[in-house]
Amino acid sequence: MEPILRVADLSVRIAGLHILQGVSFSVAPTGVTVLLGRNGVGKTTTLRAVVGLTPRNGEARGTVQMGEQTLLSQQTHRLVRGGLGYVPEDRCVFAGLTVAENLRLAERRGTTPAYDRVFALFPELDRRARQRAGSLSGGQQQMLSIGRVLLNDNRLLLVDEPTKGLAPKVVTEVAEVLERVAESVPVLLVEQNLAVVRRLARDAVVLAAGKVAWTGDAQELLRETALTRSLLGVGSAEVQH
Ligand SMILES: Nc1ncnc2c1ncn2[C@@H]1O[C@H](COP(=O)(O)OP(=O)(O)OP(=O)(O)O)[C@@H](O)[C@H]1O
Numbered sequence: 001m002e003p004i005l006r007v008a009d010l011s012v013r014i015a016g017l018h019i020l021q022g023v024s025f026s027v028a029p030t031g032v033t034v035l036l037g038r039n040g041v042g043k044t045t046t047l048r049a050v051v052g053l054t055p056r057n058g059e060a061r062g063t064v065q066m067g068e069q070t071l072l073s074q075q076t077h078r079l080v081r082g083g084l085g086y087v088p089e090d091r092c093v094f095a096g097l098t099v100a101e102n103l104r105l106a107e108r109r110g111t112t113p114a115y116d117r118v119f120a121l122f123p124e125l126d127r128r129a130r131q132r133a134g135s136l137s138g139g140q141q142q143m144l145s146i147g148r149v150l151l152n153d154n155r156l157l158l159v160d161e162p163t164k165g166l167a168p169k170v171v172t173e174v175a176e177v178l179e180r181v182a183e184s185v186p187v188l189l190v191e192q193n194l195a196v197v198r199r200l201a202r203d204a205v206v207l208a209a210g211k212v213a214w215t216g217d218a219q220e221l222l223r224e225t226a227l228t229r230s231l232l233g234v235g236s237a238e239v240q241h
Pocket of ligand 1: 015
């Protein structure tokens, strides 16, 4: 199977610092590929470079391709229109607007928004359509953030730490939703919660010191506790449960 995304020799410099130095990996056209690595290694920087959001005081070099489309030189809005969905780490909902208004803003001109799909996955967003997004719980805001992206058809979804800061029950709910989403669209996921990784991921890419340190079967990586510990710096209890 041809990969949906190919990243080749990606280097990112921000404020004079080399954050990524020749990162290469590919993302399968189905299922979840997880991007792992210790804190601050450059996972978010990688996703942001793919979607054209390297900050102004930075520069991204290399090649990023989604199918036949070359991404790195293109503007984010074009990439999104071309089917690259991005769910950022900080959720970025418009706190002062209602749930319905947040969704309406995500509609793409010239396409029919898939409200049926979004409300089938997140019935709560339908029920809370008139609630201000700022008064939603963290989990509900995450659902809204994912729902906005799913209003449109995507060829690939980039999802950055969707379970961060959420209560365990909500983490499970978000994981369930992503599992269903990944049945129809490939996902490149940054995720620190290894139980979520175990549940969702087929392939893994591990970053260390600005480079790719390991790629392969995510479940195999998790079984190799010594390897997981050395690559991710997590305790054995976190790896095993
Ligand atoms: N706008 C910026 N200005 C300066 N440094 C930055 C900027 N953005 C990222 N960095 C630095 O780049 C490095 C990688 O950050 P990044 O957020 O990509 O890491 P991460 O692997 O996603 O981390 P975490 O797991 O903690 O979320 C960090 O050292 C960070 O401080």
